[in-house]
Amino acid sequence: MRILVLDDEPWSVSWIRDFVKPLGGEVELVETFDQAVSACKNGVPDIAVIDVMIGQSSVPFQGATLANAEEQWQGLKFLRHLRVELRASKKTTEIIVYSVLDRGDLADLVVRAYQGHFRTKGDVSQFRKLLGSLLREKTS
Amino acid sequence: MAKQRRSLTKLANVPAAGNKTSASEEHISQVSSLSQDAESEIDSGLDVAFLDNVAHQLIAPLQTVQAHCENIYEGYLSDEESKKRLKEVIGHLRMAIQLAQRVRFLYELVSDEGDHKQRPTEVVPFSSVVTQFIDGYNNYLLMFRERGVQCDIDADSMNELPSVKNWSLASQQVIMNLFDNAAKYCRGGSTVRIAGKKGRGIVQAHFWTRSTEIPESDKERIFDKGFRSAAVRTRAAAGTGLGLWISRQLMRAMDGDIFCTPGKSGGDNRFTIVWKAAK
Numbered sequence: 001m002r003i004l005v006l007d008d009e010p011w012s013v014s015w016i017r018d019f020v021k022p023l024g025g026e027v028e029l030v031e032t033f034d035q036a037v038s039a040c041k042n043g044v045p046d047i048a049v050i051d052v053m054i055g056q057s058s059v060p061f062q063g064a065t066l067a068n069a070e071e072q073w074q075g076l077k078f079l080r081h082l083r084v085e086l087r088a089s090k091k092t093t094e095i096i097v098y099s100v101l102d103r104g105d106l107a108d109l110v111v112r113a114y115q116g117h118f119r120t121k122g123d124v125s126q127f128r129k130l131l132g133s134l135l136r137e138k139t140s
Numbered sequence: 141m142a143k144q145r146r147s148l149t150k151l152a153n154v155p156a157a158g159n160k161t162s163a164s165e166e167h168i169s170q171v172s173s174l175s176q177d178a179e180s181e182i183d184s185g186l187d188v189a190f191l192d193n194v195a196h197q198l199i200a201p202l203q204t205v206q207a208h209c210e211n212i213y214e215g216y217l218s219d220e221e222s223k224k225r226l227k228e229v230i231g232h233l234r235m236a237i238q239l240a241q242r243v244r245f246l247y248e249l250v251s252d253e254g255d256h257k258q259r260p261t262e263v264v265p266f267s268s269v270v271t272q273f274i275d276g277y278n279n280y281l282l283m284f285r286e287r288g289v290q291c292d293i294d295a296d297s298m299n300e301l302p303s304v305k306n307w308s309l310a311s312q313q314v315i316m317n318l319f320d321n322a323a324k325y326c327r328g329g330s331t332v333r334i335a336g337k338k339g340r341g342i343v344q345a346h347f348w349t350r351s352t353e354i355p356e357s358d359k360e361r362i363f364d365k366g367f368r369s370a371a372v373r374t375r376a377a378a379g380t381g382l383g384l385w386i387s388r389q390l391m392r393a394m395d396g397d398i399f400c401t402p403g404k405s406g407g408d409n410r411f412t413i414v415w416k417a418a419k
Contacts, residue, residue, distance in 0.1 A: 010286040011279070012200045015207035018216055018225065031287075100196050121199050124206045 001025045001138055004045035006036045006078060008054040016049065019128060023135045033074045037081055044085050044093050046138050049131070050075045052099040052106070066113055075099075079114045094134045098127060190246075190382060197239055201232035208232075231279030238316050245313065245386055261307045261394050263418040266336060266343045267298040269306055273315045280319040288328040298336035304343050304415035310390035311415075314398060317383040318347050318411055325351035327407065339414075342396075347411040354402040354409055362400060363388045391415075 001024050007013045008031045017027045028045070030036045032054070039045070052075035070076045075097065086093055095116030099106060107118035117134075119127040208229050212222045274281075274293060284291050322332045330350035337344045354362060361367050365385040384398070391398045395416040402409050 009200055011283045012204045014228075014286070015204060015211055015225075018211045018221065019207070022216055100199055121203050124203045125210065128207065128210060 001135060002045045003027050003047045003049060004036065004039055005029045005049045006054065006075060007031065007051040019131065020135060023132065024139055025135050033078050036078045040082065040085050044082065044089055044091050047094045047096070047134055048082060049096045050078060052076060052097055066109065069109065083114060094138065096130060194239065194243055198236055201236045205229050205232045228279060228282065231277060234277060235279060238313060241309065242313060242386060245390065246382065249386065249389055259307045259310070259393055261305045263303050264306050266301040266304050266415070267295070269304065269311050270298060270315065270334065270345055271295065273312055277316065277319065280323055283323045284332065287326065289326045290331040292331050292333045294335035301336045301338050301343050303418040305394060305418050306415060307394045310394060314387040314390055314413055317387045320383065322349050322351065327351060341417050343415050343417050345413045349409055350407050351409065353407045354400060356402060359400045359402055
């Protein structure tokens with residue numbers, strides 16, 4: 001089970017490795033959009049865990065259109081790329097998007113545009129629960 | 141006496157207004173008022189950006205601590221692995237506490253509460269100032285490793301140096317700030333080098349990093365409050381341009397200093413922290 005994690009603070013998601021290992025998961029940790037794109041050249045991951053706000057410190061999200069948000073937020077830009085790859089490969093990838101921002105409009109966008117799940121960084125327990133259940137679903 | 145809060149960009153003393161003003165004084169007063177309005181706007185932006193950054197930087201280590209603890213508690217790790225992770229957890233907590241301390245320092249600098257001249261300094265061997273930090277903050281070494289950055293500490297060069305006048309909490313904060321910046325901005329595959337050097341009545345710690353290019357014209361401005369160079373603004377890591385400013389205030393409060401010498405080739409920068417040698 002291949003899990004691609006995109007985060008520019010890799011130390012803050014190192015716990016994912018420990019968490020998924022007993023569940024049969026293997027983590028590939030990348031820091032940039034380009035690295036994430038090249039990781040997909042080996043095939044799309046089973047689960048993608050993506051930090052929305054890589055690439056810039058704080059671009060306001062309020063009122064952003066999808067195209068706009070995808071240009072400014074590297075995490076979303078990668079999701080656009082992943083969506084194209086998934087269509088071509090006809091495979092499915094479970095998507096978890098997380099952010100330090102706890103915003104309903106961002107969560108809606110993730111669900112609507114990418115059929116993904118949204119979690120805030122501050123809600124670790126829910127994040128772990130979701131990741132665990134997706135892994136178990138995928139392996140069963 | 142009521143505490144007087146000053147805004148982040150208003151550290152200069154504002155003179156009390158007199159009863160009578162001449163035309164030129166009035167003009168100055170109007171210009172000053174306009175400039176204060178503009179400052180307020182910058183201020184509120186800076187305040188908000190700072191709060192946003194602090195919140196982000198606190199959440200990141202704390203959520204990592206929580207996740208590691210839940211992994212350990214729920215039995216995802218062996219005893220040996222748990223011990224290793226707990227060591228990391230301690231490091232993350234130290235970072236969070238240091239960050240909270242930085243907020244405290246900032247508060248003291250912008251309010252009238254902190255009189256840095258009254259800070260307790262003690263005479264300690266120079267080698268202990270840096271090595272004490274390294275021992276306690278091994279997480280930075282892990283963060284460097286995650287990004288392929290090496291850290292080379294020349295302990296021998298520090299052992300031979302005289303004792304210094306040191307304010308421990310402040311020195312830790314200043315060194316942490318340089319490590320923070322290195323963890324954020326250093327190029328993968330580069331090396332952070334640290335060495336000590338003796339000067340006339342002073343002791344210096346040099347930090348060489350290969351990161352973002354600092355133009356010669358910005359080498360002093362990076363210590364201004366709220367200043368972030370164009371090169372840094374385009375990089376991924378968050379920042380508000382307060383860390384180096386706070387560092388300089390703290391070092392000067394113990395009769396030391398901190399400055400930057402940009403290297404000849406792009407991005408090879410040397411930061412120097414200066415302590416007063418003990419007599």
